[in-house]
Amino acid sequence: MIDFNVPPSTGKEPVYIAQAIANKKICGDGPFTKKCHRFLEEKTGAAAVYLTTSGTSALEMAAILSEIGPGDEVILPSYTFCSTADAFVARGARLVFVDIRPDTMNIDETKIEAAITDRTRVIAVVHYAGVSCEMDAIMEIARRHGLKVVEDAAQAVGSYYKGKALGTIGDFGCFSFHETKNYSMGEGGALLLPTLDKRDEAEICREKGTDRSRFFRGQGTKYTWADFGSSYLPSDINAAYLWAQLEMFDEIFNDRMKTWQTYDEALRPLREAGLIETQTIPEGCAHNAHMYYIKAKDLAERTALISHLKALGILAVFHYIPLHSSPAGLKFGRFAGEDVWTTRESERLLRLPLYYGITPEDTARVIEGVRSFYCH
Numbered sequence: 001m002i003d004f005n006v007p008p009s010t011g012k013e014p015v016y017i018a019q020a021i022a023n024k025k026i027c028g029d030g031p032f033t034k035k036c037h038r039f040l041e042e043k044t045g046a047a048a049v050y051l052t053t054s055g056t057s058a059l060e061m062a063a064i065l066s067e068i069g070p071g072d073e074v075i076l077p078s079y080t081f082c083s084t085a086d087a088f089v090a091r092g093a094r095l096v097f098v099d100i101r102p103d104t105m106n107i108d109e110t111k112i113e114a115a116i117t118d119r120t121r122v123i124a125v126v127h128y129a130g131v132s133c134e135m136d137a138i139m140e141i142a143r144r145h146g147l148k149v150v151e152d153a154a155q156a157v158g159s160y161y162k163g164k165a166l167g168t169i170g171d172f173g174c175f176s177f178h179e180t181k182n183y184s185m186g187e188g189g190a191l192l193l194p195t196l197d198k199r200d201e202a203e204i205c206r207e208k209g210t211d212r213s214r215f216f217r218g219q220g221t222k223y224t225w226a227d228f229g230s231s232y233l234p235s236d237i238n239a240a241y242l243w244a245q246l247e248m249f250d251e252i253f254n255d256r257m258k259t260w261q262t263y264d265e266a267l268r269p270l271r272e273a274g275l276i277e278t279q280t281i282p283e284g285c286a287h288n289a290h291m292y293y294i295k296a297k298d299l300a301e302r303t304a305l306i307s308h309l310k311a312l313g314i315l316a317v318f319h320y321i322p323l324h325s326s327p328a329g330l331k332f333g334r335f336a337g338e339d340v341w342t343t344r345e346s347e348r349l350l351r352l353p354l355y356y357g358i359t360p361e362d363t364a365r366v367i368e369g370v371r372s373f374y375c376h
């Protein structure tokens with residue numbers, strides 16, 4: 001059986017986890033967490049990076065720091081994982097879903113402005129498959145209307161837009177280190193700040209509402225309950241796992257990219273014959289090979305293709321059911337404008353197995369599986 005995903009591991013994880021235990025500092029913000037922070041700051045150019053317990057909790061922090069309150073509206077794509085929405089619903093926000101572009105499956109920047117009302121506070125963009133949204137246009141709209149931009153960059157660690165790391169372009173960036181993502185700590189994530197303006201607020205929010213981080217930096221003689229917060233910092237044991245991956249950042253990146261390119265080249269003839277569609281990477285976007293997906297003609301063809309692959313021992317999966325048509329989406333939001341692409345494209349998309357360390361033999365079997373479905 002070729003699995004759809006295998007969680008990344010480099011071999012050093014048990015060594016670093018044992019070290020974290022020997023350090024007698026297994027709570028949050030220990031030595032491994034600090035190493036991860038510095039690495040990610042350097043890699044992305046963010047002014048500050050904070051590990052969190054999940055990508056979802058990084059999004060929750062972004063919603064809190066955006067000062068979202070009951071009745072405020074948040075614009076987001078309907079084609080995303082529900083965490084993008086949950087974080088804002090937790091603050092009492094109403095969701096306003098906007099259609100996607102069929103080429104990247106990202107929010108259609110030309111349809112955002114029509115969805116803005118006097119209650120809109122935030123535009124939450126999702127860089128699907130690690131491919132950037134049109135950030136120049138989106139930032140321009142946000143600045144003109146006085147809105148904050150939250151980047152759900154859960155899938156976009158190591159991706160760039162016109163040379164800028166994703167997660168550092170808007171007001172807040174959110175990474176995920178879930179086991180299905182390019183770099184993992186089991187469950188985990190990170191909040192990225194483009195400047196230090198919100199540093200104190202972010203640290204207070206992450207540390208149960210205390211100003212402990214300032215105190216430990218020596219900026220204050222005591223620490224106290226300063227504002228509303230929660231516990232968003234992960235154990236240093238988890239950070240030790242992540243460190244083993246970050247240390248081999250490029251190797252993991254290159255390995256995934258090689259598989260991505262192998263799929264893309266091998267499936268080109270099917271695309272050129274008009275049998276499938278493959279991914280579009282727009283000018284100026286450098287992606288991270290988070291995902292390789294193809295698009296079948298329609299839902300029926302995709303269902304048949306999944307069964308065909310399964311019979312060959314290959315697990316290919318689809319996602320997401322558009323949020324606006326899910327029970328929670330109906331309860332918490334509305335679709336602004338017309339759903340031209342969201343539902344239609346979501347029914348055609350199929351993700352092929354792609355993970356760090358997938359063998360060339362397995363990749364070749366997947367390619368052959370797709371080919372044999374279309375050419376018989």
Ligand SMILES: *Cc1c(COP(=O)(O)O)cnc(C)c1O
Nearest residue numbers: 054055056081083154176178188
């Ligand atoms: C994975 C993912 C999340 C959630 O991340 P977790 O670490 O699982 O909480 C949020 N948004 C998107 C687009 C994701 O792919």
